[in-house]
Amino acid sequence: MAASATVLLTLIVYQLILLGVGVWATGRVTDEEDYFLGGRRLGAIVASLSYSASSSSAYTLLGVSGAAYGLGLSALWIAAGSVLGAVVAWFVVASGMMAFSRRHGTVTIADFMAHDADDVWRQRIVVLTSTIVVFSFAFYVAAQFQGAGSTFSTAFGLPLPGAIILGGMIVLIYTWLGGFWAVSVTDAVQGFLMLVTAVLLPIAAVSAVGGVPALADRLGALDAPDLLRVSGQHVGLGAVGFILGSLGIGLGPVGQPHLLVRFMAVRDAAALRRARLLTLFWFTIVFAGMFVAGLAGRVLLPSLPASDAESIFFLLANSLFSPLIAGIMLAAVLSAIMSTADSQLLVGASSIAYDLGLSRRFPRTRLLVPRLTIAALAVVSILIALYIPTTIFRRVLFAWSALGAAFGPTVVLRIVGIRLSAPAVFASMIVGFGSAAMFFAFSTSPGQILERVVPFALGATILWVWRRGLDDGVRSAGRSRGRVAGSDGPQ
Numbered sequence: 064m065a066a067s068a069t070v071l072l073t074l075i076v077y078q079l080i081l082l083g084v085g086v087w088a089t090g091r092v093t094d095e096e097d098y099f100l101g102g103r104r105l106g107a108i109v110a111s112l113s114y115s116a117s118s119s120s121a122y123t124l125l126g127v128s129g130a131a132y133g134l135g136l137s138a139l140w141i142a143a144g145s146v147l148g149a150v151v152a153w154f155v156v157a158s159g160m161m162a163f164s165r166r167h168g169t170v171t172i173a174d175f176m177a178h179d180a181d182d183v184w185r186q187r188i189v190v191l192t193s194t195i196v197v198f199s200f201a202f203y204v205a206a207q208f209q210g211a212g213s214t215f216s217t218a219f220g221l222p223l224p225g226a227i228i229l230g231g232m233i234v235l236i237y238t239w240l241g242g243f244w245a246v247s248v249t250d251a252v253q254g255f256l257m258l259v260t261a262v263l264l265p266i267a268a269v270s271a272v273g274g275v276p277a278l279a280d281r282l283g284a285l286d287a288p289d290l291l292r293v294s295g296q297h298v299g300l301g302a303v304g305f306i307l308g309s310l311g312i313g314l315g316p317v318g319q320p321h322l323l324v325r326f327m328a329v330r331d332a333a334a335l336r337r338a339r340l341l342t343l344f345w346f347t348i349v350f351a352g353m354f355v356a357g358l359a360g361r362v363l364l365p366s367l368p369a370s371d372a373e374s375i376f377f378l379l380a381n382s383l384f385s386p387l388i389a390g391i392m393l394a395a396v397l398s399a400i401m402s403t404a405d406s407q408l409l410v411g412a413s414s415i416a417y418d419l420g421l422s423r424r425f426p427r428t429r430l431l432v433p434r435l436t437i438a439a440l441a442v443v444s445i446l447i448a449l450y451i452p453t454t455i456f457r458r459v460l461f462a463w464s465a466l467g468a469a470f471g472p473t474v475v476l477r478i479v480g481i482r483l484s485a486p487a488v489f490a491s492m493i494v495g496f497g498s499a500a501m502f503f504a505f506s507t508s509p510g511q512i513l514e515r516v517v518p519f520a521l522g523a524t525i526l527w528v529w530r531r532g533l534d535d536g537v538r539s540a541g542r543s544r545g546r547v548a549g550s551d552g553p554q
Contacts (some may be wrong), residue, residue, distance in 0.1 A: 084216075105334070112254030119403070125210075125258070127142055127353040127354060128258060129375055131356070131361070132360050135358070136290065136293050137297075137355060148314070148315060149316065150313075151314075156478055159478035165306045176473055179485070200408075201444055202447060208404065212226035215230060227445060228445060265353070265355040325358045355373060356376070356379060376392075377396075386406075411440045465495075467500040470492070476526050476530070478522025486521050487526050495519065499514060
């Protein structure tokens with residue numbers, strides 16, 4: 064009881080901090096650009112940590128450690144694919160997206176996708192983009208609320224429906240109050256907490272095993288030879304498919320609307336360069352830490368059934384640390400969940416209120432409209448979590464792959480200076496999203512290579528075949544992007 068009370072008190076204090084940030088951020092919001100992009104004043108530290116936390120749902124802490132527990136060394140490819148995605152996003156897309164959004168006044172992903180289209184095609188692209196975003200995010204956010212509810216339920220014995228509602232309401236309140244500022248600053252706090260956890264947990268777990276040499280020896284002593292193979296149970300072409308499919312996770316970030324808006328909001332090129340290095344450091348440490356924690360957990364607790372592999376994080380935290388530290392680590396899991404959900408609620412609201420023109424129909428209440436839209440999306444996501452049961456990570460994987468395939472090819476090709484026709488962009492979105500959904504429903508390819516790689520490649524092929532040439536304006540802006548500057552913001 065004392066341990067449970069300590070964990071509960073830690074979580075209460077943490078949630079009060081998040082709500083306090085939401086109240087603080089309310090005073091910084093005066094118009095829609097403030098609400099959706101923070102006035103484009105995001106500094107390096109906040110940009111980096113908020114991006115990292117938003118891109119990392121519970122999958123990062125629970126999923127990667129659980130994959131390493133169940134798969135062994137072959138889970139390294141999953142971690143590598145995630146780090147590779149951060150490299151591609153920040154070193155290939157970020158600077159071009161920042162310059163593009165400033166030059167054209169881009170606020171949302173629909174603005175970007177419909178760039179240079181005539182009125183008819185622009186309307187079609189905006190409606191399709193908004194539909195894909197809202198549909199995908201409704202299930203993605205539902206997965207996060209389900210994860211938060213499961214965490215509360217497991218830790219305190221709360222009924223799952225009530226725990227899901229509780230987690231959803233906390234995220235809704237601070238997102239409602241402060242918009243992008245609240246989301247970014249709270250995500251930065253959450254990203255830092257995740258980083259600390261990803262350092263402490265593997266160190267403690269490896270120490271409990273007896274050190275790195277003992278970890279290698281004891282893994283080898285387990286009666287599970289696939290644990291020590293970098294391709295796991297796969298051989299030949301199956302091994303190639305598994306590796307490429309795992310690395311294909313890295314294609315997803317370039318099409319995630321809630322991550323791309325971070326690039327639009329960064330203050331200037333200098334802040335972006337610093338944020339790029341900080342993000343790469345964060346991803347390397349967090350994913351490597353969870354990979355090592357999962358391996359150590361396999362040695363310390365070798366008899367968990369496969370269905371419980373993702374619980375290794377909680378089991379290690381509770382057995383290796385005091386209730387206070389274990390409570391902080393539980394808060395880190397909730398951070399991973401909520402930092403993803405709040406960003407997606409905000410982007411989903413922008414798709415309805417801004418892209419579809421709902422705010423313009425009610426000009427006297429421009430900030431109330433997106434807030435009401437966020438509330439509606441949160442309620443829908445809670446209802447999905449309660450009444451359409453499925454696994455958390457199945458929902459996450461579908462949304463991640465589908466959004467990446469729908470938007471990623473257009474983002475990459477347009478940023479590097481390829482002129483794209485509006486019909487090709489529209490077709491690429493349909494083929495990318497549709498094939499990702501189809502392969503996800505019917506395919507069992509090794510490493511999910513069909514779901515993660517093929518839809519992206521199909522969308523990119525359509526754009527490349529029907530490209531209109533090179534965009535000298537984009538390339539010139541890319542060369543001069545270091546001159547882009549904005550107002551001061553939090554570091």
